[in-house]
């Protein structure tokens with residue numbers, strides 16, 4: 341009987357120490373280990389880190405934290421612009437508003453994305469997303485708002501038939517993510533959506549795009565600043581990429597065109 345007092349206190353002491361250890365391990369895991377292996381943990385801020393560590397579904401806290409523009413409202417159907425008949429001639433006239441930045445032949449000399457040879461459904465969807473506010477960019481949003489849906493169809497048809505920038509004949513080293521993906525992380529090869537192996541409707545043609553633009557878009561997807569991708573397909577990829585992989589894949593795609601020269605014909 342006499343022994344029970346000290347025994348109980350010792351038991352309580354042990355369980356308290358155990359609890360403390362578990363708590364410490366959880367804190368280290370949630371705030372030190374996970375943020376260091378997943379870059380978007382750090383950028384997303386403490387509130388999201390806490391929510392995520394607690395297993396709260398993403399949409400519960402992302403919506404409030406970031407003034408959610410909502411999911412894209414544009415259904416992605418292959419070739420729907422061709423089916424619906426965009427007018428290339430009319431598109432060419434409308435495109436005079438775009439040449440200043442996207443280049444006279446849809447190939448940009450600066451860090452603006454190329455439009456030449458871009459899949460019509462991609463241009464159509466992105467323009468509508470800018471117009472509806474699901475993709476944010478002050479300039480493109482203002483421009484898109486001034487265009488009718490038919491204008492956008494015509495522009496998409498016009499850009500789709502322009503020749504893509506000449507492919508670089510030099511064989512570049514293909515990053516593993518591009519043609520194999522990362523099965524362990526559940527990342528499908530980029531080329532299985534973006535062309536090369538296969539093209540999934542709505543996935544832009546990336547070859548020859550400016551490196552800085554590609555990097556910026558992947559980073560924006562990774563931190564959820566851009567989220568007009570249907571079902572988060574691209575966010576799920578970008579979130580899992582390391583900074584080095586972003587640079588590597590962006591450099592690869594950017595290198596897939598003959599370097600820009602202002603004197604080259606047709607530019």
Ligand code: HEC
Pocket residue numbers: 434435437438439440441442452453454455462463464466467475476477479480483495544
């Ligand atoms: C003043 C410069 C400027 C003008 C003019 C301009 N754009 Fe853009 N455009 C940009 C920039 C910069 C981006 C990248 C924006 C971003 O980061 O979301 C862009 C992005 C786009 C995209 C998305 C491309 C992709 O691969 O996702 C499309 C489509 C587009 N523009 C079409 C047009 C069309 C059509 C016009 C003419 C009606 C036009 N733009 C006029 C600067 C411009």
Ligand code: HEC
Pocket residue numbers: 453465517518527528529530531532533534540541542543544546553554555557558568569570573574577589590
């Ligand atoms: C499962 C299909 C899929 C895979 C795999 C995929 N992407 Fe994407 N990606 C998309 C889609 C769809 C979009 C367009 C989203 C939208 O509607 O705005 C996109 C958009 C992008 C953009 C923005 C381009 C632009 O002009 O707006 C970049 C950059 C990009 N992906 C890079 C990559 C890289 C690099 C990989 C490989 C590591 C990859 N993607 C793997 C489907 C995919």
